[in-house]
Amino acid sequence: MTDKTGKTDMAGKPDMASVDAVVFEDLFRQQGEAMRAMFAPLMPAGTAAVAAPDPADLQHWAMSAAKLQKMWLDYSAEQSGHFEPMLARFGDIGKWTETFMSMAGQLPIAQAETQARLWSEGMALWTSVLGQFTPGTATPTAPALPRTDRRFADKRWHEQPAFALIHQTYLLLSEKLQHMADEAQGLSPERKEQLRFATKMLTDALSPANFPLTNPIVIERTMETKGENLVKGAEHLIEDLRKGQLTHTDPLAFELGRNIAVTPGKVIHETPLFQLIQYTPTTDEVFSTPLLIFPPWINRFYILDLNPQKSFIRWAVAQGLTVFVVSWKSADAAMADVVWDDYIRSQIEAIDHVRDRLKVPAVHTIGYCVAGTTLAATLAILARRGQADKVASATFFTAQVDFDDAGELRNFIDDRQLKMLDQLSTDGYLDGRIMAATFNALRGSDLIWNYVVNNYLLGQDYPAFDLLHWNGDTTNLPSKWHKAYLCDLYRDNRLVIPDALEADGTPIDLRRIAVPCYIQAGREDHIAPANSVWKLTRHLSGSWRFVLAGSGHIAGVVNPPEAGKYQYWLNPDDPATLEEFVSGATETKGSWWPDWAKWIAALAPARVASKGKRVPGGKGNRVIEDAPGRYVRSR
Structure with missing residues (x-):
């Protein structure tokens, strides 16, 4: 008796190892085809990227899918014993995020008048953008789109009507949301500034550049490498999850006393x-x-x-x-x-x-x-x-x-967030990675999302940049001193009040x-x-x-x-x-x-x-x- 591979064992029964190999090969091939099918329709029509694939290409896609699956299964197994501590940690950080997102919820986006105005402006934008494309081609007749942003400076955001519409619509909505935050009524100056900051955090996070299926650069890279960029990006992501910190630069490129901090x-x-x-x-x-x-x-x-x-x-x-x-x-x-x-x-x-x-x-x-x-x-x-x-x-x-x-930075200092910092502090000190994440959030587009795209989606190699190496070389802070600094100086501004503070028994x-x-x-x-x-x-x-x-x-x-x-x-x-x-x-x-x-x-x-x-x-x-x-x- 033979199996569909033609192989039998000595007893005439099918070689089950070969059967399993064929089953998994079929499974991975299906995953590879599904992965390719996800990205191929998003490529420009008529390009080689959407031509009929040959078996070797499908095998490459299948291997990429298999690597991704294995990495996540291995990481899940590795973290199984740490699941509850991880949930607690991310739960605390989630409270921080929830604070800002709840403020963003105060924007009048749900009002009928606001929605009607957005609809009208959105339709005008779409008409303007589509009007720059000659029917039957993918070349804009005019070089300028209504809104510019360096995140979308690459020509691939402008060459295709779909991606031009996506990023221009995003920029319109971001602009309007920020304007709503600026015009919000009934808030204290501090609360209003927090609302502005929360809105910017939200809109930065939702940029179409940050998602693989709405970023034409990522799509093109994925098709070129047959998914290898996503494999490498997943490796970067998992390593960052392990160390609890976003990596900005090659961690092996610099060594104290050898090529940084070398003055005798x-x-x-x-x-x-x-x-x-x-x-x-x-x-x-x-x-x-x-x-x-x-x-x-x-x-x-x-x-x-x-x-x-x-x-x-x-x-x-x-x-x-x-x-x-x-x-x-x-x-x-x-x-x-x-x-x-x-x-x-x-x-x-x-x-x-x-x-x-x-x-x-x-x-x-x-x-x-x-x-x-x-x-x-x-x-x-x-x-x-x-x-x-x-x-x-x-x-x-x-x-x-x-x-x-x-x-x-004042946006991170209110009673709720100070309480959250107490929960994040362990053994009397605050982990420097938390402070690093706070400073990164101040320039989220440059120090977070830019690296999400480059490291995780494009799978690029880390640069060797000494300043970014220093930026990621975090220090821990004594919890008592850190909290007192935030409360006495940032929140209450007591240092400029004569003799309101003292140190070592001497008023300041x-x-x-x-x-x-x-x-x-x-x-x-x-x-x-x-x-x-x-x-x-x-x-x-x-x-x-x-x-x-x-x-x-x-x-x-x-x-x-x-x-x-x-x-x-x-x-x-x-x-x-x-x-x-x-x-x-x-x-x-x-x-x-x-x-x-x-x-x-x-x-x-x-x-x-x-x-x-x-x-x-x-x-x-x-x-x-x-x-x-x-x-x-x-x-």
């Missing part, structure tokens, strides 16, 4: 909260007054030392400054009780350690972002204690002290800060808006210099002169508002770094030889380890 230096001091790095001088003489940099305690310090071409640290060393940098430790269970006071004490300790090490009376300081906020409090405390002369100057990179106009009054200050803001900063940074000038009693830099929170700061990018604005008058500053400002092309260097040099021009403890790790100078140190590697 030594760790010369450490505490349970930070390591202090001193960098090796590259000039025969250095300024007598050293520079101490406080990077954000919510990020890794090497944003200022990405590579030799972009490194602010390396550049500052080359200007003849003795540079020290604090490397904050990523929080763990041992840091559950760390609060505001501990970070301020750490900044004071670092200032004192540098002064004692080099036998100098004062240091220049830099505070970046949230570390700048903390630096302002530190300066106020030193002034209250009669120790203001320990600091020769303070530079603030995109730092806020007045949070009345703090931008879109920013009006006591009299040291010279250099304040940098980014014109397009979405994390620390320029107008919010400007308000620091309203709380100082000493001299200050404000510079408005082109670009945003990162590129506005990390802009080496050699790059020749962007610009900055200065106004020598005494403007009362940012608007007045801008109206009377002079624009200069390129980086603002040289302007800052001249300002620093003018404050303390004295120089000394680069010897002794100016060179870390020299004779008789004990150090702990080479830069960038252990703390920046802790996870």
Whole structure:
């Protein structure tokens, strides 16, 4: 007896392994045909992509379908023991999403008048779009469609009437929904801003670019690779699900101390909260007054030392400054009780350690972002204690002290969301991946959905981009301090109220800060808006210099002169508002770094030889380890 393959076993019975092979082969072939059939009709008529497939192509499609099925089955089995914890985690995140989606539900989309107006405008749009296509062809007679958006800049969105209609209709609806949010009545200013943000989140997520069957680029790629792009994309997605974080760049492309954070230096001091790095001088003489940099305690310090071409640290060393940098430790269970006071004490300790090490009376300081906020409090405390002369100057990179106009991050701070953050915190600290997701959401189109398309739908290889590597290198935060920061500063704006807050037993009054200050803001900063940074000038009693830099929170700061990018604005008058500053400002092309260097040099021009403890790790100078140190590697 033979089976349909013609094979029998020794007893004359069919070879069941061969039968199973044929059954699965048929099944996978059917899946492959179904997969191909899903995408083929969406391709332009008459192209090779929709021609009759040969058996080899169908087999390729079948293998793609089989790989996808196997990956998801394997991942489901792998996660079976973690199902309930995963549901709990995603349930908490779902509450966050539900908060915003419930606000989006306040839009008057269900009103008959609104629907009639949308219908009328939609019909006019369709008539306009279709009118640009010559009957019987797929070429627009006019190059311009009514609405433009860089997500749909590729010509494939414009060549076919169907995809032109899809993305133009989406843009119309997004525009109208955003207008409804802007015009919503009966809401407080805070609630209205949350509604605007929720609407943008919703419309960004629903872009036709984010779905394989409405994105012509994905469809074409799928047909070309016979589904291999979706297989590779599923691999990327599953790996991201495993690590709980969206991947932006090749995780193996960079290594601390090898091709990022490579400026030579030594760790010369450490505490349970930070390591202090001193960098090796590259000039025969250095300024007598050293520079101490406080990077954000919510990020890794090497944003200022990405590579030799972009490194602010390396550049500052080359200007003849003795540079020290604090490397904050990523929080763990041992840091559950760390609060505001501990970070301020750490900044004071670092200032004192540098002064004692080099036998100098004062240091220049830099505070970046949230570390700048903390630096302002530190300066106020030193002034209250009669120790203001320990600091020769303070530079603030995109730092806020007045949070009345703090931008879109305020949309994540209300009682419900603060309670949700408590639930997400475990062992006394907040997982840095949650903070990363929050910052990504502020630029969802660029930092989330763009990568959903590239990584998951197109299955592209990850780029090797140092800035994105840093962006994904998250740090954990002590829960107590994080919550207090959000409540006391972002929500209640208490830092600008004299003596409303204290640290280490000393009340904080920013009006006591009299040291010279250099304040940098980014014109397009979405994390620390320029107008919010400007308000620091309203709380100082000493001299200050404000510079408005082109670009945003990162590129506005990390802009080496050699790059020749962007610009900055200065106004020598005494403007009362940012608007007045801008109206009377002079624009200069390129980086603002040289302007800052001249300002620093003018404050303390004295120089000394680069010897002794100016060179870390020299004779008789004990150090702990080479830069960038252990703390920046802790996870």
